[in-house]
Amino acid sequence: MPQPSSWVGTPKIKGSSESIRMALLTASLIGIQFTWGIEMTYCTPYLLELGLTKSKVSLVWIAGPLSGLIMQPVVGIIADRSKSKWGRRRPFMVVGAAIVSLSLLVLGWTAEIVGLFVAADGEVHKASTILLAVLSIYAVDFAINAVQASTRSLIVDTLPIPKQQLGSAWASRMVAVGHLVGYGAGALDLGSIFGTRLGDTQFKQLTVVAATALCLSVGITCFAVTERILISTGDEEEQEQSAWQMMKKLLVTSTNLPPRISAICWVQFWCWIGWFPFLFYSTTWVGEIYLRYSAPVEARTAPDTLGTIGRVGSLSLIVFSLITFLGSIILPWIIKAPSDVSKPDFTPRPPAAIAPLVLEFEKYKPSLLTAWKWSHLLFAGSMILTPWVGSLRSATALVAICGIPWALACWAPFTFMGIEINRLSTSASTSSYHTVAARGSIELEPDGGVLRIHHNPDDAEGSTGELAGVYLGILNLYTTLPQFIGTFISWVVFSVLEPGKSPELAGEGEEGVHGTEGPNGIAVCLFIGAVCSAVAAYATHRLGKVQ
Incomplete structure (x- = not known):
């Protein structure tokens, strides 16, 4: 029989109101x-400006999924x-934020740092600069994933079960605010605001601002948050075995999923093949379109071409983020929730004055499944046109x-x-499993305020939390x-279509620069992503038929 876990203290959040406490928790x-x-x-055009080819830049971005x-x-x-x-969480958040901030500053000043050890001119300096930049990006990705994982866990640890949904809603709002602030800062000409105090290029200034914002928000x-302190995890050998068993179960379960969960996962699979090139290359694509077709001559020959691409691309993503934010607020009002679909004969009684209008509107509200399917087609229809775009507008x-399909992509799956998790958990708890309350207990001992949680490990599969952990891990x-x-x-696309250096970000007359004729490599990647999104729409249609 394993010993119970022991804790000291109670989780708390500073603040005079619930809204303030939620804002501080998710800041x-x-x-x-x-x-x-x-x-x-900025990092894709930055690496291209350093002289990396697009095919090699694409390999750098394996850092994201790997981390x-x-x-x-x-x-x-x-x-x-x-x-x-x-x-348990805050030390990882602080250390991770410090590593991210330091890595961002190194990323902004790679050439200057390499120049301290290598002569400024020559291929060795150039290769060393590229290597340091790539290592810095990997350090940023790995460290910020640690901060993000700890932040999400802190929300779960701190809030009681009835407040978990509210905490997730506030987390979504803060994510939207972070996107808007980030793209807004990228769209501004920071040089005209700060001069050269934060660096002599837009990218350097943004790395300073981002490092400061991350440290401040963390x-x-x-x-604001006080965590409870873990004193003992009980049987340490059993705990290690449980961690291994959890990872093993994740892999085994992923090969034998319930039909509807499997269908949801395959929709997500095809959907994200489409979203990956958009999220990492859309800014560079918009900037390249601007420089090729819409920019005046002085913009194409400006010393800070990277800043120009970043500002132009950020403006498009500001609009994208605004539409996503508005969509996340408006769409739930005009889309029928799955709970409403399961009870088609039930309609809340509206005020008499607007009853006819509301009842008529209810007839035409699409289901979430239908909206999700059409969002894939909207994304596919937009991105399939990218190879033929010839203007910034x-x-x-x-x-x-x-922005509309992205709002649904962050919500529907x-x-x-x-x-499905709740359905499986309910089925499990009413058939072959006992409830947690029957075999577990929570005791608060007055001496020292030690919280001891007694829980039988055999309850794992009967717990909604365990099912959620496994299936969300598989998702x-x-x-x-x-x-x-x-x-x-x-x-593959960049190796075939754009094997040399990017003409927009390479120096004039530089060796190995490819021309601007022929299809744009990023546009072709977006086109392929559109095809995969169409497959995701078909998979979503199939999901509606799976029982």
Whole structure:
């Protein structure tokens, strides 16, 4: 019989109202999303400016899925067993934020740092600069995944069960705010605001701003939240075995999924092959369209071409983020929730004055499944046009339209997965499993305020939390694997169509620069993503027929 886990203290959040407490708890997500936004907006053109070819840049972005696949479960397991007096999550958040901030500053000043050890001119300096930049990106990706995993876990640890949904809603709002602030900062000419105090290029200034924003937002959350402290995890050998068993179960379960969960995962798989090139290359694509077709001559020959591409691309993503934010607020009002679909004969009684209008509107509200299917087709229809775009206005419009399907992509799969998890959990608890309350107990001992949680490990499969952990972990697997496939597709496309250096970001007359004639490599990647999104629409249609 394993010993119970022991705790000291009670989780608390500073603040005079619930809204303030929720904002403080989730504030760190603003800095996290700010950093992701800067990376996705500027790092691709930055590496191209350093002289890396697009095919090699595509291989750099394997850092994203690789870091998510490794860091989130590893940090989660280590943090779960941490007995730090500062709590289980906050130390990882602070250390991770410090590593991210330092790596961002190194990324901004790679040439200057390499110049301290290598002569400024020559191929050795150039190769060393590229190597340091790539290593910095990997450090940013791995460290920020640790911060993100700890932040999400802190929300779960701190809030009681009835407040979990509210915490998730506030987390979504902070993510949207972080995107908007990040893209807004990228669209501004920071040189005219700060001069050269933060650096002599837009990219350098943004790395300073992003590092500051991340440290500030993480600091606010860590200051406002008090965690309970883990004293003992009970039988340490049993705990290690449980962690291994959990990982083994995740892999085994992924090959034998319930039919509807399997269908949801395959929708997510095809969907994310489509979204990967959009999220990592859309800014560069918009900037390239601008420089090729719409920019005046002085913009094409400006010394900070990277800043120009970043600002133009950020403007399109600001519109994209605004539409996503508005869509996440409006769409739930005009789409029939799955619970309404399961009770088609039930309609809430509206006020008499507007009853006819409301009842007529209810007849035409689409289901979430239908809206999700059409969102894939909307994304596919937009991105399939990218190889023929020849103006900044058209490129911005196509990117902006994708805000609607992105809102549904962030909402629908988790809703359907939650329904299936609850359905399986209810079925399990009423058939072959006992409830947690029957075999577990929670005791608060007055001496020292030690909280001891007694839980029989045999309850694992009967617990909704266990089912959620396993199946959401599998959903994350079906989100991560397509990014590796997207990276391989991008590498092949760029190797064939644009094997040399990017003409927009290479020096004039530089050797190895390819021309601008022929199809744009990023546009072809977006086109392939559109085809995969059409497959996702078909998979969503099939989901509606799976029982």
